[in-house]
Amino acid sequence: MGYDYIHEADFAGFIFSYLKEHKADLRRETWYSYKSQLSKIQRFKNPLLFSDINEKFITDYHSYMLNVLKNNENTASKSLRVLRTFVNIAMRFGYIKTNPFQYVNIKKVDGKRDFLSLEELNRLNKYYQECRYANIKMEVLQYFLFACHTGLRYSDIKALSLNNLQGDYLVIKMHKTNYTVSIPLTQKSKSFLPKNSKGDRIFKIYCNKVTNRVLKQIAKEVGITKNITFHVARHTFATTSISLGIPMEVVSKLLGHTNIRTTQVYAKIVDNVKLREMQKWDCLVI
Structure with missing residues (x-):
């Protein structure tokens, strides 16, 4: 994998490099969505290190999305699921040893579905x-x-x-x-x-x-x-x-x-x- 130039503690840099290398393997919309979600995480905390990713970080990020960004619960939950995907990638490569999502329950609520009569x-x-x-x-x-x-x-x-x-x-x-x-x-x-x-x-x-x-x-x-x-x-x-x-x-x-x-x-x-x-x-x- 071509991640040698990334600082060993840099979670965001690692994920960005991973997405860049695997761009051809992902649907165009998925790749841009992941990239956008990574930018959203960095707006909350930058620099973002592997050691920062713990249960408290996840809880604080969730609160930030709801109270500062005014995201609804489904939008915030979607962002947490993407973050979980990023964490799983980091765990696969050994950068994170313990799963911080182990005791995190990501909510999914039925969103309002407008339709025409x-x-x-x-x-x-x-x-x-x-x-x-x-x-x-x-x-x-x-x-x-x-x-x-x-x-x-x-x-x-x-x-x-x-x-x-x-x-x-x-x-x-x-x-x-x-x-x-x-x-x-x-x-x-x-x-x-x-x-x-x-x-x-x-x-x-x-x-x-x-x-x-x-x-x-x-x-x-x-x-x-x-x-x-x-x-x-x-x-x-x-x-x-x-x-x-x-x-x-x-x-x-x-x-x-x-x-x-x-x-x-x-x-x-x-x-x-x-x-x-x-x-x-x-x-x-x-």
């Missing part, structure tokens, strides 16, 4: 149909609505090519999981496919930041007050599919989940919505 989805459909000219709003809304009807993530939409269209099916290896999914295309989902694609890519995709900014503008124009990001499309597909009575096992396969328990989170969301709506009966004056 059928009425809100229809508002966006109408907005799209009334677009008379090709512009950035129409282009972003086009691939967002396609994702609402197929459950694809942003990374999958971005990589979508004409080769993925096989008759009435969309066959794609999902970027996040490498899981191959075959999604039947409905007439509605087909209506969002561009008539003429330029090159091999189906959609003209803007970066995530621009996409989300445009979606928020559109949501405001049509009176949707929810915090709309591109991932809302995936949540919308899942909750709508379950509400329509599509079996959980089928929804799980369409989403590319490797564990049906991941899909069951959406069933809980749908049940909560049903409960909230049914409680309106209590407002009747008899």
